[in-house]
Amino acid sequence: MAHTSREVRLKSRPVGTPKAENFEVASVTLADPGPGEVLVKNLWMSVDPYMRGRMYDRESYVPPFQIGEALQGGAVGQVVASGDPAFKAGDLVESMFGWREAFVGPAGALQKLPASNAPPQAYLGVLGMPGMTAYTGLLNIGDPKPGETVFVSGGAGAVGSIVAQIAKIKGCTVVASVGSDDKAKWLKGVGVDEVVNYKTCGDLLAAVRAAAPKGIDVYFDNVGGEHLEVALEVARPGARFAECGMISQYNDTEPKPGPRNLIYVVGKSLKIQGFIVSNYWSQRAQFLTDMTQWIAEGKIKWEETVENGIENAPKAFLNLFSGANTGKMLVKLS
Numbered sequence: 116m117a118h119t120s121r122e123v124r125l126k127s128r129p130v131g132t133p134k135a136e137n138f139e140v141a142s143v144t145l146a147d148p149g150p151g152e153v154l155v156k157n158l159w160m161s162v163d164p165y166m167r168g169r170m171y172d173r174e175s176y177v178p179p180f181q182i183g184e185a186l187q188g189g190a191v192g193q194v195v196a197s198g199d200p201a202f203k204a205g206d207l208v209e210s211m212f213g214w215r216e217a218f219v220g221p222a223g224a225l226q227k228l229p230a231s232n233a234p235p236q237a238y239l240g241v242l243g244m245p246g247m248t249a250y251t252g253l254l255n256i257g258d259p260k261p262g263e264t265v266f267v268s269g270g271a272g273a274v275g276s277i278v279a280q281i282a283k284i285k286g287c288t289v290v291a292s293v294g295s296d297d298k299a300k301w302l303k304g305v306g307v308d309e310v311v312n313y314k315t316c317g318d319l320l321a322a323v324r325a326a327a328p329k330g331i332d333v334y335f336d337n338v339g340g341e342h343l344e345v346a347l348e349v350a351r352p353g354a355r356f357a358e359c360g361m362i363s364q365y366n367d368t369e370p371k372p373g374p375r376n377l378i379y380v381v382g383k384s385l386k387i388q389g390f391i392v393s394n395y396w397s398q399r400a401q402f403l404t405d406m407t408q409w410i411a412e413g414k415i416k417w418e419e420t421v422e423n424g425i426e427n428a429p430k431a432f433l434n435l436f437s438g439a440n441t442g443k444m445l446v447k448l449s
Contacts, residue, residue, distance in 0.1 A: 117145065119145070120142070122214060122215035123428050124140075124184060124186065125181065125182055126138055131367075133167065133436075137170075140425060150199070151222055152222065153208075155218055155220065156217045156449065157191070157212070157448045158236075158448055159236040160239075161446075162428065162445075163244070163435075164435055167366065169187075189239045190211070190214075190239070191239055195217070202225065206227055207235055209238050210224055210226070215425070233407075240442070242403065246273075248392040249281060256357035256386075257334075259332070263288070263332035264288045265334075266291070266292075266349070270292055270307065274360070275335070277417070279291050280305055280414065281415075282333070283414075288309075289309075290307075290310075290331070292338070294438040297441070298310075320344075320345045323345050331350055334346040334355075340361065343374050344375060353385070366436065417442050420442060423447050
């Protein structure tokens with residue numbers, strides 16, 4: 116029996132900020148799954164800033180998207196039919212076959228969702244890659260200690276908001292930057308000590324200095340650019356920088372000059388380390404244990420920004436670069 120699905124393909128490689136015309140929606144016909152294969156109807160898909168890097172035709176830690184082919188990304192779906200005994204119809208599964216309404220894929224590429232009271236889409240956010248990115252980057256590289264000050268850029272995003280709350284759990288003072296007053300209000304509501312709206316504060320350095328008068332001990336970077344320079348300026352001796360992302364530079368057509376004050380790395384004995392979440396995949400079981408407990412205790416809260424329908428997946432992705440999301444940006448497919 117044939118099944119029809121729609122998928123989003125990369126039509127052309129973006130130059131600068133991606134545009135709607137760089138994407139196209141196409142219909143495909145799916146056959147029944149063969150031995151070792153599973154037919155899945157996606158319920159939710161994720162869009163994430165790292166996907167911008169895969170739109171360049173260059174070597175990276177993940178291969179580039181190809182023109183004319185369906186994009187890839189995290190998705191949660193329900194098994195419709197299975198040719199593998201490990202899966203049965205109705206199972207909820209996680210995969211990297213996002214950007215499509217349904218797919219037939221190898222059983223080995225799927226992972227059953229654990230039994231949980233959390234909604235399925237949480238495994239694309241707080242209990243998924245963004246949450247684990249926050250957990251592993253902050254705890255392994257930032258190494259926050261009680262009484263220290265942690266500065267998080269992009270503090271209301273899917274990763275930044277979880278970093279901020281874990282830092283509070285670890286007994287730290289937390290300063291975060293955001294791009295709107297509504298986001299600032301939300302972060303204050305989950306216990307963040309000081310929030311700076313970088314779009315309205317005028318002088319970002321002065322605003323962060325006022326928010327962290329004793330300096331910072333940990334910087335979790337999601338933004339790069341001016342935020343990184345400010346963090347270097349206000350860092351205390353021995354501060355640790357977890358370099359997770361630099362979304363302010365993802366669409367640059369020419370390389371920007373590096374931080375003008377990088378010399379502080381020497382005089383302040385700073386540790387600056389970049390990472391990707393797969394560096395710490397062995398910690399996934401501990402992450403799920405801790406995060407599930409924190410959620411049950413009410414110590415971790417999260418927000419979702421949702422677009423509906425596969426045709427709006429490009430819009431959801433583009434909105435990441437204008438800061439239109441609070442928390443995790445998702446697309447609901449069913």
